[in-house]
Amino acid sequence: MQITIDLPPDLEQDLIRQAEQSNAPLQTFILQALRQMIQPPSVSTSQWPESILSYDGIPDFPQFESYRDELLPPSESELF
Template sequence: MNFNIYLDDETGQQLTLAAQDSGENRNALIRQAVAEWLARHAKPQWPEAVLGFQGIPDMPAFEASRDQLAPPNADPLA
């Protein structure tokens, strides 16, 4: 896929120098920068196995055992 981007002169010059220093071409640096940005800003998604999990039919509900829990001796945040 091809895109045209417009950079100000200073940014374009910095990109050219960075490309020369790295031995990569400008397009490669731009591809890498976009890929890194997308990876950092991607919305986390649960795997399909988790999203589709329907529970275990014969397992009692978690709340059913709460009355068996002993209360804490003291408030740990007090």
């Protein structure tokens, strides 16, 4: 299938520049961009890096949950 579209000059220049930077032909670069745009989201929606997700903490440091009973409940502000 062939589709012809008119691009604003600034967008055309951006596409050409980015294709050159990625060492890809312009047509390939545009096809990759379109595929990324219509691709369904991946199963994992986490934005955290693996280093954060796998962090085990510091062994000698007390766990946060151990302080839960000492926390004060939030104060309720009066509305009137």
